[in-house]
Amino acid sequence: MASIKEFQVTFDCAEPVRVGRFWCEVLGYVGPAAPEGFESWDAYDRSLPAEQQGSWFACSDPTGAGPRIYLQRVPEGKVVKNRLHLDVRTATGLVGEERVRVLEAECERLVALGGTRVRLLVADEENESCLVMQDVEGNEFCLD
Template identity: 70%
Template sequence: MSSVKQFQVTFDCADPERVARFWCEVLGYVVPSPPKGFATWDDFNRSQSPEDQGSWFACSDPSGVGPRLYFQRVPEGKVAKNRLHLDVRVGTGLVGEERLATLEAECVRLVALGAVRVRLLYDGTDSCIVMQDIEGNEFCLD
Protein backbone atom coordinates (compact mmCIF):
# COMPACT_ATOMS: atom_id res chain seq x y z
CA MET A 1 0.00 0.00 0.00
CA SER A 2 1.41 3.40 -0.93
CA SER A 3 1.29 6.32 1.45
CA VAL A 4 -0.37 9.65 0.69
CA LYS A 5 2.23 12.19 -0.40
CA GLN A 6 0.13 15.34 -0.50
CA PHE A 7 -3.11 16.61 0.96
CA GLN A 8 -5.20 19.74 0.81
CA VAL A 9 -7.01 21.42 3.71
CA THR A 10 -10.49 22.67 2.79
CA PHE A 11 -12.36 25.41 4.63
CA ASP A 12 -16.10 26.00 4.35
CA CYS A 13 -16.71 29.75 4.48
CA ALA A 14 -18.88 32.64 3.32
CA ASP A 15 -16.22 34.67 1.48
CA PRO A 16 -13.53 32.35 0.04
CA GLU A 17 -11.20 35.00 -1.36
CA ARG A 18 -11.22 37.11 1.81
CA VAL A 19 -10.51 34.11 4.04
CA ALA A 20 -7.83 32.76 1.66
CA ARG A 21 -6.03 36.09 1.60
CA PHE A 22 -6.13 36.20 5.43
CA TRP A 23 -4.48 32.77 5.61
CA CYS A 24 -1.89 33.86 3.01
CA GLU A 25 -0.84 36.59 5.43
CA VAL A 26 -0.86 34.25 8.42
CA LEU A 27 1.24 31.53 6.79
CA GLY A 28 3.26 33.36 4.16
CA TYR A 29 1.32 31.51 1.46
CA VAL A 30 0.67 32.87 -2.02
CA VAL A 31 -2.30 33.04 -4.34
CA PRO A 32 -1.58 30.92 -7.41
CA SER A 33 -1.78 32.38 -10.90
CA PRO A 34 -5.29 32.52 -12.37
CA PRO A 35 -6.37 29.64 -14.61
CA LYS A 36 -4.84 29.49 -18.07
CA GLY A 37 -6.42 32.00 -20.44
CA PHE A 38 -7.20 34.59 -17.73
CA ALA A 39 -5.01 37.56 -16.84
CA THR A 40 -6.51 37.97 -13.35
CA TRP A 41 -8.76 36.14 -10.91
CA ASP A 42 -11.36 38.89 -11.47
CA ASP A 43 -11.34 38.02 -15.19
CA PHE A 44 -11.82 34.36 -14.32
CA ASN A 45 -14.71 35.14 -11.94
CA ARG A 46 -16.48 37.29 -14.54
CA SER A 47 -16.39 34.29 -16.91
CA GLN A 48 -18.33 32.16 -14.43
CA SER A 49 -22.08 31.97 -13.99
CA PRO A 50 -23.39 34.43 -11.37
CA GLU A 51 -23.93 31.67 -8.79
CA ASP A 52 -20.38 30.34 -9.28
CA GLN A 53 -18.59 33.70 -9.15
CA GLY A 54 -16.37 33.81 -6.07
CA SER A 55 -17.46 30.33 -4.98
CA TRP A 56 -13.91 29.16 -4.26
CA PHE A 57 -10.35 30.37 -3.83
CA ALA A 58 -7.05 28.70 -2.95
CA CYS A 59 -3.57 29.48 -1.74
CA SER A 60 -0.38 27.51 -1.49
CA ASP A 61 2.98 27.35 0.20
CA PRO A 62 5.50 28.97 -2.15
CA SER A 63 8.12 26.42 -1.04
CA GLY A 64 5.82 23.55 -2.01
CA VAL A 65 6.21 21.92 1.41
CA GLY A 66 2.93 22.83 3.14
CA PRO A 67 -0.51 21.70 2.02
CA ARG A 68 -2.62 23.69 -0.39
CA LEU A 69 -5.51 25.49 1.31
CA TYR A 70 -8.85 25.50 -0.50
CA PHE A 71 -11.77 27.72 0.49
CA GLN A 72 -15.28 26.98 -0.69
CA ARG A 73 -18.41 29.05 -0.23
CA VAL A 74 -21.21 27.37 1.67
CA PRO A 75 -24.65 28.85 2.35
CA GLU A 76 -24.74 28.19 6.09
CA GLY A 77 -22.72 30.08 8.68
CA LYS A 78 -20.47 28.53 11.29
CA VAL A 79 -22.60 27.34 14.20
CA ALA A 80 -20.38 25.08 16.31
CA LYS A 81 -16.78 24.46 17.31
CA ASN A 82 -14.51 23.16 14.55
CA ARG A 83 -13.95 19.41 14.60
CA LEU A 84 -10.52 20.08 13.08
CA HIS A 85 -8.28 23.11 13.40
CA LEU A 86 -4.85 24.30 12.32
CA ASP A 87 -1.99 24.79 14.77
CA VAL A 88 0.20 27.63 13.52
CA ARG A 89 3.61 26.60 14.86
CA VAL A 90 5.49 29.79 15.70
CA GLY A 91 7.03 28.71 19.02
CA THR A 92 8.55 25.37 18.07
CA GLY A 93 11.51 24.57 20.31
CA LEU A 94 10.86 27.47 22.67
CA VAL A 95 9.74 27.10 26.30
CA GLY A 96 8.58 29.25 29.17
CA GLU A 97 8.66 33.03 28.88
CA GLU A 98 10.55 32.99 25.56
CA ARG A 99 7.82 30.84 23.99
CA LEU A 100 5.06 32.95 25.49
CA ALA A 101 6.64 36.19 24.21
CA THR A 102 6.92 34.72 20.69
CA LEU A 103 3.29 33.61 20.72
CA GLU A 104 2.10 36.96 22.05
CA ALA A 105 4.01 38.87 19.34
CA GLU A 106 2.47 36.73 16.61
CA CYS A 107 -0.96 37.12 18.21
CA VAL A 108 -0.65 40.91 17.96
CA ARG A 109 0.25 40.62 14.26
CA LEU A 110 -2.70 38.33 13.53
CA VAL A 111 -5.21 40.45 15.47
CA ALA A 112 -4.17 43.37 13.25
CA LEU A 113 -5.12 41.18 10.25
CA GLY A 114 -8.60 40.55 11.70
CA ALA A 115 -8.08 37.45 13.85
CA VAL A 116 -9.63 37.25 17.31
CA ARG A 117 -7.78 36.14 20.41
CA VAL A 118 -9.93 33.67 22.37
CA ARG A 119 -7.74 32.58 25.28
CA LEU A 120 -4.24 31.76 26.44
CA LEU A 121 -3.47 28.25 27.60
CA TYR A 122 -0.33 28.42 29.78
CA ASP A 123 0.91 26.08 32.49
CA GLY A 124 4.15 27.89 33.34
CA THR A 125 6.18 25.94 30.77
CA ASP A 126 4.09 25.14 27.74
CA SER A 127 1.66 27.53 26.11
CA CYS A 128 -0.61 28.14 23.15
CA ILE A 129 -3.08 30.85 22.21
CA VAL A 130 -6.50 29.84 20.91
CA MET A 131 -7.67 32.21 18.18
CA GLN A 132 -10.32 32.60 15.48
CA ASP A 133 -9.82 33.62 11.87
CA ILE A 134 -11.88 36.33 10.19
CA GLU A 135 -14.91 34.03 9.86
CA GLY A 136 -14.69 32.50 13.34
CA ASN A 137 -12.78 29.29 12.51
CA GLU A 138 -10.65 28.29 15.49
CA PHE A 139 -6.90 27.82 15.23
CA CYS A 140 -4.06 27.79 17.73
CA LEU A 141 -0.79 29.62 17.87
CA ASP A 142 1.48 26.86 19.06
Protein backbone atom coordinates in the same frame (compact mmCIF):
# COMPACT_ATOMS: atom_id res chain seq x y z
CA MET B 1 -0.50 -0.70 -0.98
CA ALA B 2 1.17 2.71 -1.32
CA SER B 3 0.51 5.32 1.32
CA ILE B 4 -0.70 8.78 0.37
CA LYS B 5 1.88 11.49 0.96
CA GLU B 6 -0.07 14.62 -0.01
CA PHE B 7 -3.28 16.02 1.39
CA GLN B 8 -5.34 19.17 1.16
CA VAL B 9 -7.10 20.98 4.01
CA THR B 10 -10.58 22.19 3.02
CA PHE B 11 -12.50 24.97 4.75
CA ASP B 12 -16.25 25.43 4.34
CA CYS B 13 -16.97 29.15 4.63
CA ALA B 14 -19.20 32.01 3.49
CA GLU B 15 -16.45 34.09 1.83
CA PRO B 16 -13.71 31.85 0.43
CA VAL B 17 -11.63 34.65 -1.07
CA ARG B 18 -11.61 36.70 2.16
CA VAL B 19 -10.82 33.69 4.34
CA GLY B 20 -8.24 32.41 1.85
CA ARG B 21 -6.38 35.70 1.72
CA PHE B 22 -6.28 35.75 5.54
CA TRP B 23 -4.68 32.27 5.56
CA CYS B 24 -2.21 33.29 2.84
CA GLU B 25 -0.99 36.05 5.17
CA VAL B 26 -0.92 33.77 8.23
CA LEU B 27 1.08 31.02 6.55
CA GLY B 28 3.06 32.88 3.90
CA TYR B 29 1.11 31.01 1.23
CA VAL B 30 0.13 32.31 -2.20
CA GLY B 31 -3.26 32.44 -3.87
CA PRO B 32 -4.17 30.80 -7.14
CA ALA B 33 -2.36 31.80 -10.31
CA ALA B 34 -4.33 33.61 -12.98
CA PRO B 35 -5.74 31.12 -15.48
CA GLU B 36 -4.45 31.43 -19.04
CA GLY B 37 -5.92 34.46 -20.75
CA PHE B 38 -6.50 36.44 -17.55
CA GLU B 39 -4.28 39.10 -15.99
CA SER B 40 -5.19 38.12 -12.42
CA TRP B 41 -7.22 35.72 -10.31
CA ASP B 42 -9.70 38.54 -9.60
CA ALA B 43 -10.17 39.19 -13.36
CA TYR B 44 -10.89 35.48 -13.86
CA ASP B 45 -13.34 35.41 -10.94
CA ARG B 46 -15.21 38.47 -12.30
CA SER B 47 -15.61 36.67 -15.64
CA LEU B 48 -17.66 33.88 -14.04
CA PRO B 49 -21.46 33.94 -13.74
CA ALA B 50 -22.52 35.95 -10.67
CA GLU B 51 -23.54 32.87 -8.66
CA GLN B 52 -20.08 31.33 -9.15
CA GLN B 53 -18.02 34.43 -8.35
CA GLY B 54 -16.10 34.04 -5.10
CA SER B 55 -17.28 30.44 -4.68
CA TRP B 56 -13.80 29.03 -4.06
CA PHE B 57 -10.18 29.97 -3.44
CA ALA B 58 -7.01 27.95 -3.00
CA CYS B 59 -3.80 28.72 -1.10
CA SER B 60 -0.52 26.97 -1.71
CA ASP B 61 2.82 26.85 0.04
CA PRO B 62 5.25 28.45 -2.43
CA THR B 63 7.95 25.99 -1.29
CA GLY B 64 5.68 23.01 -1.95
CA ALA B 65 6.30 21.63 1.55
CA GLY B 66 2.94 22.41 3.18
CA PRO B 67 -0.51 21.17 2.23
CA ARG B 68 -2.75 23.09 -0.15
CA ILE B 69 -5.68 24.85 1.49
CA TYR B 70 -8.94 24.87 -0.43
CA LEU B 71 -11.82 27.12 0.59
CA GLN B 72 -15.34 26.55 -0.67
CA ARG B 73 -18.52 28.53 -0.21
CA VAL B 74 -21.31 26.77 1.66
CA PRO B 75 -24.72 28.22 2.55
CA GLU B 76 -24.70 27.36 6.25
CA GLY B 77 -22.62 29.20 8.85
CA LYS B 78 -20.36 27.79 11.54
CA VAL B 79 -22.52 26.70 14.48
CA VAL B 80 -20.31 24.68 16.83
CA LYS B 81 -16.63 24.32 17.74
CA ASN B 82 -14.36 23.02 15.00
CA ARG B 83 -13.72 19.28 15.10
CA LEU B 84 -10.41 19.93 13.36
CA HIS B 85 -8.16 22.98 13.62
CA LEU B 86 -4.77 24.13 12.43
CA ASP B 87 -1.84 24.63 14.81
CA VAL B 88 0.31 27.40 13.36
CA ARG B 89 3.83 26.59 14.58
CA THR B 90 4.97 30.07 15.58
CA ALA B 91 7.16 29.40 18.62
CA THR B 92 8.60 25.94 18.07
CA GLY B 93 11.40 25.22 20.54
CA LEU B 94 10.73 28.29 22.70
CA VAL B 95 9.61 28.04 26.32
CA GLY B 96 8.41 30.27 29.12
CA GLU B 97 8.17 34.03 28.76
CA GLU B 98 10.11 34.06 25.48
CA ARG B 99 7.53 31.71 23.93
CA VAL B 100 4.62 33.81 25.18
CA ARG B 101 6.24 37.00 23.78
CA VAL B 102 6.54 35.41 20.34
CA LEU B 103 2.95 34.10 20.47
CA GLU B 104 1.65 37.52 21.53
CA ALA B 105 3.56 39.30 18.76
CA GLU B 106 2.14 36.97 16.10
CA CYS B 107 -1.31 37.33 17.63
CA GLU B 108 -1.08 41.12 17.25
CA ARG B 109 -0.12 40.73 13.58
CA LEU B 110 -3.04 38.39 12.91
CA VAL B 111 -5.56 40.56 14.77
CA ALA B 112 -4.54 43.42 12.47
CA LEU B 113 -5.44 41.13 9.54
CA GLY B 114 -8.91 40.43 10.95
CA GLY B 115 -8.23 37.47 13.25
CA THR B 116 -9.63 37.32 16.79
CA ARG B 117 -7.74 36.47 19.97
CA VAL B 118 -9.66 33.93 22.06
CA ARG B 119 -7.38 33.03 24.97
CA LEU B 120 -3.85 32.20 26.05
CA LEU B 121 -3.43 28.68 27.40
CA VAL B 122 -0.51 28.87 29.79
CA ALA B 123 2.07 26.11 30.11
CA ASP B 124 1.43 23.24 32.48
CA GLU B 125 3.30 20.03 33.34
CA GLU B 126 2.57 18.50 29.92
CA ASN B 127 2.22 21.34 27.39
CA GLU B 128 3.90 24.61 26.51
CA SER B 129 1.81 27.77 26.19
CA CYS B 130 -0.31 28.27 23.10
CA LEU B 131 -2.70 30.97 21.99
CA VAL B 132 -6.19 30.14 20.70
CA MET B 133 -7.46 32.39 17.91
CA GLN B 134 -10.18 32.58 15.27
CA ASP B 135 -9.82 33.47 11.61
CA VAL B 136 -11.98 36.08 9.87
CA GLU B 137 -15.02 33.77 9.89
CA GLY B 138 -14.60 32.35 13.39
CA ASN B 139 -12.72 29.13 12.56
CA GLU B 140 -10.52 28.32 15.53
CA PHE B 141 -6.79 27.75 15.27
CA CYS B 142 -3.86 27.79 17.67
CA LEU B 143 -0.60 29.66 17.64
CA ASP B 144 1.73 27.03 18.99
